[in-house]
Amino acid sequence: MAKKTFVNGIKKYKWFYLMFLPVFIAFLIFNYIPMVGIVLSFFEYTPFGRPVFIGFENFRTLFSGHSFWTAFWNTLCISLVNLGLGLFCAVGLALLIDEIHSPFYRKLIQTINYIPHFLSWVVIASVFTMILSPKNGIVNGMLQLLGIKPIYFLADEKWWRTVFYCINRWKETGWGTIIFVAAIAGVDQNLYEAAVIDGVNRIQRVFFVTIPAIANTILVVFILDLAKVLNIFDPVWVLQNPLVQRVSDVISTYVYRIGIDNADYGLSTAAGLFKSVISVVLVTVANQASKKIKGEGLL
Amino acid sequence: MMQERFSFKKGNRARSVFRICNGFFLAITMICVILPLIKICVDSIDPTSYGIRLILHKIDFSAYESIARNSFMYKPFLVSVFTTITGTAIGLLLTTMAGYVIIQQDMPGHKAIVSMIFFTMLFNGGLIPTYLTVKFLGLMNNYLAVIIPVGLSAYNIILMKSFFETIPPTLFEAAEIDGCSPFSVFWKIVLPLSKPALASVGLFIAVSIWNNYMNFILYIPNPDMTNFQVKVRELILSDGVSGTAITVGQDMLKSAVIIVVIFPFLLIYPFLQRYFVKGVTVGAVKE
Numbered sequence: 001m002a003k004k005t006f007v008n009g010i011k012k013y014k015w016f017y018l019m020f021l022p023v024f025i026a027f028l029i030f031n032y033i034p035m036v037g038i039v040l041s042f043f044e045y046t047p048f049g050r051p052v053f054i055g056f057e058n059f060r061t062l063f064s065g066h067s068f069w070t071a072f073w074n075t076l077c078i079s080l081v082n083l084g085l086g087l088f089c090a091v092g093l094a095l096l097i098d099e100i101h102s103p104f105y106r107k108l109i110q111t112i113n114y115i116p117h118f119l120s121w122v123v124i125a126s127v128f129t130m131i132l133s134p135k136n137g138i139v140n141g142m143l144q145l146l147g148i149k150p151i152y153f154l155a156d157e158k159w160w161r162t163v164f165y166c167i168n169r170w171k172e173t174g175w176g177t178i179i180f181v182a183a184i185a186g187v188d189q190n191l192y193e194a195a196v197i198d199g200v201n202r203i204q205r206v207f208f209v210t211i212p213a214i215a216n217t218i219l220v221v222f223i224l225d226l227a228k229v230l231n232i233f234d235p236v237w238v239l240q241n242p243l244v245q246r247v248s249d250v251i252s253t254y255v256y257r258i259g260i261d262n263a264d265y266g267l268s269t270a271a272g273l274f275k276s277v278i279s280v281v282l283v284t285v286a287n288q289a290s291k292k293i294k295g296e297g298l299l
Numbered sequence: 300m301m302q303e304r305f306s307f308k309k310g311n312r313a314r315s316v317f318r319i320c321n322g323f324f325l326a327i328t329m330i331c332v333i334l335p336l337i338k339i340c341v342d343s344i345d346p347t348s349y350g351i352r353l354i355l356h357k358i359d360f361s362a363y364e365s366i367a368r369n370s371f372m373y374k375p376f377l378v379s380v381f382t383t384i385t386g387t388a389i390g391l392l393l394t395t396m397a398g399y400v401i402i403q404q405d406m407p408g409h410k411a412i413v414s415m416i417f418f419t420m421l422f423n424g425g426l427i428p429t430y431l432t433v434k435f436l437g438l439m440n441n442y443l444a445v446i447i448p449v450g451l452s453a454y455n456i457i458l459m460k461s462f463f464e465t466i467p468p469t470l471f472e473a474a475e476i477d478g479c480s481p482f483s484v485f486w487k488i489v490l491p492l493s494k495p496a497l498a499s500v501g502l503f504i505a506v507s508i509w510n511n512y513m514n515f516i517l518y519i520p521n522p523d524m525t526n527f528q529v530k531v532r533e534l535i536l537s538d539g540v541s542g543t544a545i546t547v548g549q550d551m552l553k554s555a556v557i558i559v560v561i562f563p564f565l566l567i568y569p570f571l572q573r574y575f576v577k578g579v580t581v582g583a584v585k586e
Contacts, residue, residue: 006407009405009406011409013403013406013407013481016399016400016403016406016481017479017484018395019482020396020397022393023393023397023451024415026451027392027415027451029436029448030429030448030451031419031424032430032432034424034428034429034431035424035425035427036424036427036428037424037425037432038425038428039468040431072470076586095326096321096324096325096506097325097460099318099321100321100322100325103506105322105325106476108329109325109329111569111572112327112329112332113332114330114337114569115332115333115565118564118568119510120510120511120512120528120560121510121512122502122528122529122531123510123528123531123557125334125532125535126312126535126557127339128335128532129556130338130339130342130535131335131339136349137551138334138335138351138353141351145351152494155384170331170332173328175579178576178579178580179580182580192383193550201318202411232513233513234513238532250532252426255425255427256426258518259427259430260426260427260430265427265431268426268427272426272427276422279421280421280422289340289421
């Protein structure tokens with residue numbers, strides 16, 4: 001009987017299976033077949049020879065190498081600072097936007113601030129390479145007016161990370177506010193009225209009513225971003241150059257260099273696998289933390 | 300928010316000062332966002348522009364002319380246009396179909412399908428295995444290798460699904476009773492009712508294909524088939540790190556290609572703004 005309803009179910013939904021078929025094939029090719037390719041991390045494999053099984057040798061090479069660990073710690077440092085700054089700026093800006101009462105001005109601020117999110121990293125790197133150029137750039141032009149010598153912002157180890165964080169904020173802060181502006185607008189007005197009756201002033205209202213009310217949203221955004229912490233690639237890739245590799249190299253750029261430039265497929269796959277595994281652990285931990293804190297997970 | 304009176308009377312003074320400062324501060328954030336773009340725009344049409352000057356002294360469109368004249372410049376632009384249009388169409392079709400399939404709760408295998416889509420958000424094969432798969436399947440120099448991974452993402456499918464869930468299920472039932480096949484329900488009911496979702500997800504897909512650089516570098520080695528982003532990058536990097544020995548003419552050309560690559564987006568942006576805000580907030584803000 002159970003079998004019959006199953007077969008009937010399949011018959012009833014046959015068109016849906018047909019609809020899903022192209023999606024299935026696409027996921028198979030671009031997501032699931034590559035997952036099988038992970039076994040390459042146990043092989044020595046270059047374009048010039050057949051794969052040779054070498055067990056854990058790739059991982060041994062990886063973990064004993066200096067440049068891999070540099071990339072690993074750089075990734076953690078750059079991504080986490082970026083994530084923290086991002087949340088802080090987005091929540092802050094959203095709170096300030098919420099204080100604007102004129103609908104026109106509010107709309108204008110939001111419209112303008114969303115623009116950079118839609119520009120590609122290639123374009124942004126190009127814009128800032130020109131803006132920050134020590135010869136013709138507007139920033140160094142201003143510094144010169146103040147009597148400061150031109151600074152090679154993108155080619156100086158001392159400056160690179162600071163500039164990197166600033167450019168990231170320039171691109172994503174406005175976009176990051178969307179979700180928080182919506183969350184703040186959704187805060188129960190009764191809470192504010194109750195707070196006013198309790199004699200709470202404006203600033204206290206923000207810290208004791210608004211922020212606790214949107215804490216869930218902040219947590220959700222934090223966890224979703226945490227899952228992507230190790231995947232940071234495009235912004236680093238386009239802003240990096242050999243002069244600042246020591247402070248800017250991250251795992252993804254390391255994987256790319258070893259895999260595509262040096263064509264050491266086995267070693268690169270091993271590094272990529274290490275990154276993916278740590279990512280999965282991070283997401284799982286974050287999800288468990290969310291369950292503990294608010295009683296429900298995100299996944 | 301309660302409407303409050305704007306005045307400098309005692310008691311209101313601190314509040315009013317705050318509101319003025321706040322408005323001013325947000326104006327500065329806008330200037331910070333827009334200034335670099337204006338500077339690039341000025342640089343692209345004024346050959347005498349330099350350093351901190353922001354005012355046009357001379358108008359000269361020769362940089363744009365040289366982009367329109369040289370096939371190695373305008374061809375990548377046309378490639379960008381072509382891949383964005385076809386890619387958005389294919390990506391939207393696949394995304395909506397997947398979204399429509401996963402709202403069928405009673406379908407046998409429903410759980411497996413949802414997990415299959417969801418798992419791709421958690422884990423992936425990584426750069427080299429994906430690269431080698433594309434290579435061995437003969438998809439090198441094929442635009443599908445660029446379009447599909449960008450156009451079809453688990454995130455957009457879930458977004459689409461949340462939109463579809465807002466359609467009252469009685470509509471589907473009524474259509475089924477009237478003898479509509481799943482395809483015609485999809486075509487005649489689901490899609491027309493989700494125009495805002497199509498606009499919102501479509502914009503996300505279009506922007507990410509238009510902006511795609513890495514997939515073109517990896518999967519399209521043929522220089523005749525490359526897109527405008529790759530061309531822009533090539534041109535900007537053509538004289539090493541942060542511009543040593545740049546001649547002014549080159550600077551103008553660089554500025555002009557940047558403007559050309561962001562212009563199409565700025566053109567459609569005002570019309571689509573209300574849709575993407577919805578796209579970001581749907582399902583993400585929990586009460």
